[in-house]
Amino acid sequence: MTLLLAGCEPSSAEPPFVEMPPEDSVSPEPSTPAPTVLRVPIPEELRESGAVLVVSRLHEARPARESVTTVAAGTQEFEVQGGAGEVLAVSVLGPSGELSDVAMVRAEASSWRARESPPRTLRVPQDYPNIQAAVDAARAGDTVLVKPGTYHETVRLKSGIRLFGSGAPWTILDGGGVPGKLVDFSGATDVVVSGFTFQNVGPGSLCDTSGVMDCGGEWYSAALYADGHTEQGQAPTSALVTHNIFRDNFIGTLLYFHARAVVRNNLFVHNTHGFVANHFQDVALVANNVFWENTREAIVSQAAWLDILNNVVARSEVGVFLAYVQTGRIRCNVFFQNEANGADLHQVPPRFEIGQDGNLELDPRFTSADEGNFLPAVGSPLVDAGCFEGLAFDQGGTRGDIGAYGGPLGRWR
Structure with a gap:
């Protein structure tokens, strides 16, 4: 785009101290950016x-x-x-x-x-033998479109690339159970990752037995990963991550330091950790996702600015784990059958409680979660229960639903 x-x-610098003018003097109106x-x-x-x-x-x-x-x-x-x-x-x-x-x-x-030329669509495997070859040939604004199938490779994205699978149930990136990062968008901006199943990424050797926040970013093993800094300083990094399935990974999605993202309308199923923002110092939106049976934490946030809203978090050891100073907000999420819905570590201040800000503990009533169908069933409390500020609604014009199929980006399967 x-x-x-x-x-x-607008300037972020504070104005210098000046003496107050005499009472009879006329001060100009402050300028507005x-x-x-x-x-x-x-x-x-x-x-x-x-x-x-x-x-x-x-x-x-x-x-x-x-x-x-x-x-x-x-x-x-x-x-x-x-x-x-x-x-x-x-x-x-x-x-x-x-x-x-x-x-x-x-x-x-x-x-x-700006785009250097009209956008193109690069097809895998019709035009390029693998995903990375297509990404390497792509320019900002181009789309890499991946045909249905199972792929065993790792991908490093560049700025402005739209990586689209042909639907998450049919386009699979498989990690084979070994540590690694299936897709890495560190240092890349305006990236889109959509339409894939990411599965079978194993734990890193230094992080499998320790807490998920005890390792540096280079040691992490995650299906989707971004590091927003380098040895020289901050590296602008941003992505929209939508309409994907993260399944059976050590970590589904990991944002490290200044990696900025909108993570919405995805399924996180049977991972060890679903979404992790570690040593995180920038803004991210985690909205309208379903976190189902992630064995440890569904969402982990350390010193982060996250808006977490309209998600379903169910059957995890910990629903939302927060550590250290947090900004952002946790609103209108549904929690169900977690051993602990939330856990705080050195919180300044405590961030949320069930029953406040629209956060509820109840059965989401999916159509058939055990068979992978996370659409709201008839009578589900998720329907028309979302709470974005502003004018957000489902494509049908009604108030947005909670969960992976709610809101304006909710039309996917």
Whole structure:
């Protein structure tokens, strides 16, 4: 997605101390930074039919907000206004809810990387023998589309690449039970990972017996991994992770240091640890996922800024494990049959309690969880129970559901 920017970057520096002027003097009105305007191009294939624009807004000082806007047919460009300090995750959907384009950016950034040429689709294995070969040949804005099948390889993503499988049940990346990282997007920005099953990544030798927060990032073994820093400092890293299944891994998804992401509408099933944000110092949204029978912790957060909302967390040793200073919010999640719904370690302050902020303990009533069907059954308490701030709703126009099939990105199987 090529995003064009207009506006000024607000300063984060504190003003110097000055003496108060005499009472009879007139002080000028304080200047207000100009709002940032992101100009989002509508993909050509959607200009005739129209598109749906989903904007998730993350901010340290307030709850995550989401707006869903129908873009009229014939529109070539849509303006999104961003506020100071916001991180925007912008998704462009087709009229049937299919994901077409995406970017995740800070609103006050001063420039964006433009596409060097019209976007292409690189197909595996029709055009390239494996996924990494296609990624290596891709340019920012290109899509790598992987045919159904089981693949045994590791992939290092580049900025701006959209990695799409042909549906999670049918497109599988298998780790073979050994340690490793199936997909690594460290140092890559505006990445999309969608439509895969990631499975069978074994534990690293230094982390299998110790706590998940006792290891450095280079020792971790995870199906999807990102490290947002290098020896030279911070390395901008961002991704949208959606419509995937993480199954039978040591860690499903791991964000380390400044790796920024929106992780939404996924299934985390039978992993040791589902989602981990370790030594994490940036913003992430974990929303509308199902965490089912992950043997230790479903969600782990250490010194992180996470918004955790509209998830189902069930049958884990610990539902949400929080350590050290936390920002972000935990809202409108359903917990069920966890040995402990939450655990705090040196919390400053304690972050959540069942019965507050929409967090409930009850049976989610899936259609058939034991058979892998996590759709809400008739009468499920997940239906119309989501609580995004703003205008978020399901594609059908009703209030968003809790769980992997709720919200504007909820149309997938």
